[in-house]
Amino acid sequence: MANGDFFTASYRMTGNVATTASGLFGLLNDKARASLNLEEVYVSYVSSPSAIIEQSSTAYLPKSAIEIIVLPKTASLGPEALIRGGFSRVVQHKVLITTHHYEVRGSVELPGQMELDVLLTEGSSNFIVVYSATANLCLNPKATFSGEAIIINRRCVDFIARQS
Amino acid sequence: MAALLLIDDSPEVQRLFQVAFKTKLGYEIVIAANGEAGIEAALRSSFDVIVLDVMMPGMDGYTVARQLRQNPKTKDVPIIMFTARAQPTDKTAALEAGADAILSKLASFDEIMAAIKEVTKSKSAATAASGQVIGVLGCRGGVGATTLAVNVAASYVRRGQRACLLDLAPLSGHAALVLRMSPKPSWDDLSGEINNETVQPLLRQHASGVHLLAAPPQPPSFEMSNHSFNRLSQTLASAFNVVVINCSPSLDATSRAAVAAASRLLLVTSPEVTAVQAAKGIMSYLHSLSLPAERLRVVVNHAAKDMTLPSANIVMALGRTIDAELPYDESQANALLQGMPLVFLAKSAPLPPYVLGLASLLQKM
Numbered sequence: 001m002a003n004g005d006f007f008t009a010s011y012r013m014t015g016n017v018a019t020t021a022s023g024l025f026g027l028l029n030d031k032a033r034a035s036l037n038l039e040e041v042y043v044s045y046v047s048s049p050s051a052i053i054e055q056s057s058t059a060y061l062p063k064s065a066i067e068i069i070v071l072p073k074t075a076s077l078g079p080e081a082l083i084r085g086g087f088s089r090v091v092q093h094k095v096l097i098t099t100h101h102y103e104v105r106g107s108v109e110l111p112g113q114m115e116l117d118v119l120l121t122e123g124s125s126n127f128i129v130v131y132s133a134t135a136n137l138c139l140n141p142k143a144t145f146s147g148e149a150i151i152i153n154r155r156c157v158d159f160i161a162r163q164s
Numbered sequence: 165m166a167a168l169l170l171i172d173d174s175p176e177v178q179r180l181f182q183v184a185f186k187t188k189l190g191y192e193i194v195i196a197a198n199g200e201a202g203i204e205a206a207l208r209s210s211f212d213v214i215v216l217d218v219m220m221p222g223m224d225g226y227t228v229a230r231q232l233r234q235n236p237k238t239k240d241v242p243i244i245m246f247t248a249r250a251q252p253t254d255k256t257a258a259l260e261a262g263a264d265a266i267l268s269k270l271a272s273f274d275e276i277m278a279a280i281k282e283v284t285k286s287k288s289a290a291t292a293a294s295g296q297v298i299g300v301l302g303c304r305g306g307v308g309a310t311t312l313a314v315n316v317a318a319s320y321v322r323r324g325q326r327a328c329l330l331d332l333a334p335l336s337g338h339a340a341l342v343l344r345m346s347p348k349p350s351w352d353d354l355s356g357e358i359n360n361e362t363v364q365p366l367l368r369q370h371a372s373g374v375h376l377l378a379a380p381p382q383p384p385s386f387e388m389s390n391h392s393f394n395r396l397s398q399t400l401a402s403a404f405n406v407v408v409i410n411c412s413p414s415l416d417a418t419s420r421a422a423v424a425a426a427s428r429l430l431l432v433t434s435p436e437v438t439a440v441q442a443a444k445g446i447m448s449y450l451h452s453l454s455l456p457a458e459r460l461r462v463v464v465n466h467a468a469k470d471m472t473l474p475s476a477n478i479v480m481a482l483g484r485t486i487d488a489e490l491p492y493d494e495s496q497a498n499a500l501l502q503g504m505p506l507v508f509l510a511k512s513a514p515l516p517p518y519v520l521g522l523a524s525l526l527q528k529m
Contacts, residue, residue, distance in 0.1 A: 003248055005249075005251070014219065014248060014249050040219070042218075042219045042224075042249070049251070049253050049254075050226075050249070050251075050253045050254045050256070050257035050258075051226075051257070052218075052219070052224045052226075055219070055221060055224075070251075072248075072250075072268065072270055073270060143253050144251070144252050144253070145251045145252075145253075146251065146252075
């Protein structure tokens with residue numbers, strides 16, 4: 001079971017997702033499933049992220065609607081080998097990744113000294129993992145969300161910048 | 165044996181507390197699976213600490229915390245929010261709702277224990293403080309609430325007690341100006357942890373003996389949360405016999421917290437139609453907050469010479485008796501010029517006996 005905060009353009013959904021051995025990252029990249037089945041979901045507007053406006057025992061969230069997922073623990077992600085695409089030696093790069101509504105700061109892991117654009121162009125995964133990450137809402141930078149990992153929907157990325 | 169109320173719908177969490185706290189540590193545990201049942205349980209028995217989930221079916225944890233804080237029976241019971249939503253924004257919301265601490269559901273057992281010990285310890289220290297907290301709330305500007313707050317605080321000093329005046333009315337209050345003191349430092353200089361070490365350097369003692377924690381002369385740089393205010397008032401109450409709080413008539417969040425925390429509240433109006441109407445509006449608002457009637461005292465202050473609305477009309481308009489009517493005292497102008505509370509300056513003037521009597525009445529209530 002993976003617990004986290006799932007952010008779309010307008011909503012924050014806190015809930016659990018039942019996962020298999022491939023973890024949440026495996027589930028997100030499972031091409032046979034277009035949505036996540038969230039359980040025990042509590043919904044807020046991202047503009048007022050702590051006020052609970054709705055709750056439900058089950059909710060279906062299209063993967064395409066997800067912008068970022070904040071995970072308190074990396075254990076929910078799944079096996080490291082799957083996330084690293086099979087590479088065992090990786091280098092950490094500090095990055096700022098912006099999506100349409102969020103700014104995410106943290107570290108990405110890339111094989112060797114590869115350029116950051118591989119995050120957008122290489123591989124078949126639709127999602128990027130940023131470790132020790134913090135996300136800000138662009139329109140309300142005081143609203144911050146942090147976790148051991150933040151997963152970003154690659155299709156929503158506006159730009160990636162290297163941070164020193 | 166310590167008594168703990170757990171309000172959480174999760175069977176796993178309920179089991180954890182049963183095993184860890186009841187079986188291993190000997191706590192007396194009462195479990196409620198939703199907010200409504202939790203409030204009922206909290207009102208039925210006394211608890212040393214309440215551990216409260218945020219995400220529950222029906223009433224969420226923030227609403228439960230607010231309701232517990234509004235009830236005199238549960239307003240001082242330490243509350244720990246125990247939640248999967250533990251982002252900084254959630255922490256702020258939890259503290260605003262009245263929680264003393266917030267813990268992530270990923271916290272270890274040791275962290276949970278440490279948090280419970282910490283909040284129960286700080287609440288015990290606050291409860292041990294004997295200081296009485298008195299709120300003074302003007303129904304609007306110009307009714308003399310700040311001057312009255314200064315003189316009430318000075319009355320206690322005259323009686324040999326240690327009194328502190330906390331001015332929460334920036335721009336409209338200026339207790340510092342009434343006492344001819346600098347409004348710096350002020351509570352706006354508070355940052356981080358609020359405790360005796362951080363609050364004491366901000367206090368200034370007036371020649372009368374009254375200690376002042378001034379309001380900032382500019383709009384404050386932050387709005388004090390309920391949690392921060394409660395810490396501040398507890399810190400002051402632990403150091404003084406009496407804390408007099410000059411509340412802002414605009415009833416901003418901090419002043420609302422002060423109204424809730426005060427054991428006695430003086431609502432100050434003056435004998436003219438608009439002030440009485442404003443007082444009536446505030447009384448209605450206080451009623452909506454379920455403020456116990458016995459905590460409220462209504463004072464009619466003749467702040468100017470030509471205020472002539474008869475008391476009977478005020479009583480009829482407010483629908484309650486007036487607890488004190490303070491006469492106009494022209495020596496007040498001289499007191500303001502000298503920056504000295506009138507109760508010290510002109511003991512034979514008309515006003516001081518009334519204020520001293522009012523201060524005495526407040527401690528007997």
